[in-house]
Amino acid sequence: MMDVQIWQFFLSGLTTGGTYALIALGFSLVYNATGVINFAQGEFVMLGGMITAASMSAWGLPLWLAALMAIAITTLVGLALDRAAIRPARNASIVVLIIITLGASIFMKGLASIIWGPDERSLPAFSGEAPISVLGATITPQSLWVLGATLVTAVAMWIIFEYTIVGKAMRACAINPHAAQLCGIQLSRMVSWSFGLAAAIGAIAGIVLAPITMTQYDVGMMLGLKGFCAAILGGLGNGLGGILGGLILGVLEALGAGLVSSQYKDAIAFIVLIAVLLIRPSGLLGREGVAE
């Protein structure tokens, strides 16, 4: 009986973990291109869910169209953030850039509360609510959507970075921005690409998650911070590491909440964060040997 329960926690943890994984990917993308930790990443997740929900209820759009529109608008927001706030301060110190992204995050949250109000919104499950039984535990079809979206995004990222010119150029910038520029790669365009992609991935995470947890104007900060924990766990800047970190974090959180204490659920990700920093600061798959 206990085993089934743990298996159940594991499966539901994997679902939330899929969202953390996508958010972690967004953090790593921007970090690799700019060295900036973009604390507005969580707001992209909020925007994805909120724009989809709002345009479905306001204009009666079908889900797929609303979702596409949400991804497109969020991507534009990501590009605008880069253009309006990050690029003018490119030479500023890391602290200043961090404060700018935090300011952007607060700004977007505030704007969302004005536009859509303080109420919770939900999306219908994409393909029904009929639970699927997996080895004694049950999983909703929406969980499969989350995991599917994580898998598809991960594969898409891998294809982009491995096989396209843009992806290779972005990798070059991450390894050595000066050398990349000498090869004729325009750094500012690559930074735009990374912000656009990070925003789109965040929106996808927000859309697939919304039917499970509901969404609200202020969900971005906590989701973003947990995705950040996932990115550190996996190794900041490492795409595969971020996905692994997200899934592990989701499972640990579900197990911790289910078996130890549900009250302290929100603290678990950050306890993991501190443990990682104390034991293995480079993360699971991060580059070895953090300089002492």
Place this chain on the structure above:
Amino acid sequence: MKEPSTEPQQDVDPTAPNEAERQARRRRAEKVQILLFFAGMALLPLVVTNSYYIHVFTFIGLNLIVATGLNLLMGYAGQVSLGHAAFYGMGAYASGILTAKYGWNAWPAMGGALVLTSAVAWVIGKPTLRLKGHYLAMATLGVGIIATVVMRQWVSMTGGPAGMQTPGITFFGHELESHMDVHYFYFVWAWVGVLMVLFANLVASRPGRGLRALHDSELAAQVLGIDTAAFKVRAFVISAAYASIAGSLYAHSSMRFLSPTPFDFHTSIALLVMVVLGGQGTLWGPVLGAVTVTFIQEALRPWAQYDIVVYGLLLMVLMIFMPGGLSRGLSTLWQWTAGVARRIRGRGRGGEDRE
């Protein structure tokens, strides 16, 4: 005809101040500034009689204590804390719980809170500050969120989101009454004075100069034989101790009430902004920052839901246009306007010439 013996004096002018003398002169100027500033603050309640403003200035004092500690970490040790509100909160709740639940006197409770908070900072700082990079920032972010969750969930001790009542504090046998905001104003600002003087002495001392060297170039500091990691840990622990003292003062403030919200992640951001906006690594930067940020927050309060939009926008705009802080930003702005004015005048003359 010149006397040959006077020749060498042209190379080394004995009247020109050397570095040590310039330092001493700067310290003297600083002492005068501090004296004038606190004399001004002491006279403030004579001019500002509105109890709301006295309350706001008391809060500026509390913020200033935390920001001064954070300034030691950021402006001198070159490290960032993304969770300093947690240490502020730890000081507040430790004081509050020790007095309200265990019946301690407020003064030893303040000491207990100080020890506890410093110990937490040491445990976090010791391993992460050994590493190169901003690992402390990430760890303190974690500490900040965990602290908020504990404050909200440990209901039996903290009262949870509903908050808890706290007792007052006696000063030389005189109980500071909750309705006397002016008493608290003087009490808090006396602490600000002591802690700012302590800070000024600290950064002028040998360890302080070591920290400054560290901020400029860690490698160079190491070459000079400074144990950079140990210095950074000490700076971090002291900065947490400052936050703890401010927290304890908050706990026994005229409100006599604690809740988790004033110590959450948003306060950590606000504290960060105070230090950066005022100008890191200076004595007066945090003063400017604490005054500006506290007033912005108070001014936005009546804007209901628009407050965070404007606040977020202000953070972005100020940091984009004044990454070096307000004082440097204003002087840049001044130079820029002067430059534009000169160009306009120049163009005006150019026009006349062409005619």
